Amino acid sequence: MDFVDLRSDTVTVPTPAMREAMAAAPVGDDVMGEDPTVNALEARVAQMLAKERALFxxxxxxxxxxxxxxxxxxxxxxxLHQDAHPYVYESGNLAMVAGVLVSPRPGACGLLDPDDVAAAIVRNADHHRSNTTLVMIENTTNRGGGAVYPLATVEAICERAHQQGLRVHCDGARIFNAVVASGTPVRAYARPVDTISFCFSKGLGAPVGSILAGEADVIDRAHRYRKMLGGGMRQAGILAAAALHALDHHIDRLADDHARAAAFLHALTDRGIAAPLPAPTNIVFFDMPDAAAAAARLAEEGLRVGVTAPTRLRAVFHLGIDDQGLARAIDALRAL
Ligand SMILES: Cc1ncc(COP(=O)(O)O)c(C=O)c1O
Known part of the structure; x- marks a missing residue:
């Protein structure tokens, strides 16, 4: 069956134009620092975010x-937030690889509250305690329904953290969804945080790849750890070309995904289906008594959605869904 696939914005496949850009990319050995397309991507992102360096x-x-x-x-x-991706969905790597203790915090829609963050910081208090050295924010929030941080909240969190000598990382997997929805420039979101990452393989529609940006010495350490963890990729310019193409062509169109998500949310509530969170960007959650059974029924109607809890489903809008796909998705809701 030809499914409308709303399980995630990671299911996109490269467009023909993206594939052409990938095929034409000059490449070299990036582990030796010699891939011109990776180097161009890293330089471009560092410049876009006004950070010293970026690492693909x-x-x-x-x-x-x-x-x-x-x-x-x-x-x-x-x-970090108790719904943060690294806490919930990254296989415990913070414990196993980084060896850090996590201090998960609550907050509406996956957003941290500056006062709560300040209250949770433990600094050089006594030797019984673990020293807090990093705050992680997620913008937009995944499990928070694609919520967008107001810039003032990011700035307040960073101010509180920096006052006490902590650093702040922004997991901006979907930062351009935040940029398009809020009108806040990406540099403004990047400025107060020490490091920021974003993904090319989600709403931006590239097949593989993310990028981390920050000061040169931090990115230099990250580069060493990337190698240590087996993340050095050789002729990665083929992937970097897809990422560059995405930056050129797939940012502004995120507004279409947001409009379709809003229409889908509307269709759910029209049918009396509970949507527990607002959907300001491309992620829509909805509740059914038996989420797995509901997902199976929708699949019979040609609609794939994700199941994120026994009673919660998730639909994510992306590059692969046009107005016809939206109409089919809404039509499939009849099954519920
Ligand atoms: C907010 C957030 N951070 C990080 C990731 C991890 O990205 P990847 O799947 O490329 O490892 C995801 C993936 O969905 C995400 O939603």
Whole structure:
């Protein structure tokens, strides 16, 4: 069956134009620093974000992990949201690889509250305690329904953290969804944080790849850890070319995904289906008494959605869904 696939914005496949850009990319050995397309991508992103350096990595998971290992020491503690991707969905790598203690915090829609962050920081108090050295924010939030941080909140969190000598990493896997939805320039989101990462392989529609940016010495450490973890990729310019193409052609169109997500949310509530979170960007959650059974029924109607909890489903809009796909998705809701 030809499914409308709303399980994730990672299911996109490269467009014909993206494939052409990939095929035409000049490449070299990036582990030797000689891939001109990777070098061009890293320079462009560093410039876009006004950070000293950027590092192309295979995944968002690796970008987050490198941000942590490069800015903490084993035994330190890291403040993040209790729904944050690295806490919930990155296989415990912060414990196993970074050796840090996590301090998970609550907050509406996956967003941290500056006062709560400040209260959770433990600094050089007594030797019984783990020293907090990093705060991680997620913009937009995945499990928070694609919520967007107001810039003022990011700035307040960073101010509180920096006052006490902590660093701040932004997991901006979907930062351009935040940029398009809020009108806040990406540089403004990048400025107060010490490191920021984003993914090319989600709404931007590239097949593989994420990037981490920050000061040169932090990115230099991250580069060493990337190698240590097996993330050095050789002729990666083929992937970097897809990423460059995505930056040129797939940012502004995220607004279409947001509009379709809003229409889908509307269709759900029209049918009396509970949508527990607002959907300001491309991620829509909805609740059914038996989420797995509901997903199976929708699949019979040609619609794939994700199951994120026994009673919760998720639909994510992306490059592969046009208005016809939206109409089919809404039509499939009849089954519920
Ligand atoms: C907010 C967030 N951070 C990080 C990641 C990890 O990205 P990857 O799947 O490329 O490892 C994801 C993936 O969905 C995500 O949603």
């Amino acid at each position: 990595v295979p995944s968002g998971t690796m970008a987050n992990l490198l941000a942590v290992v490069s800015q903490t020491r084993p035994g330190d503690s890291v403040i």
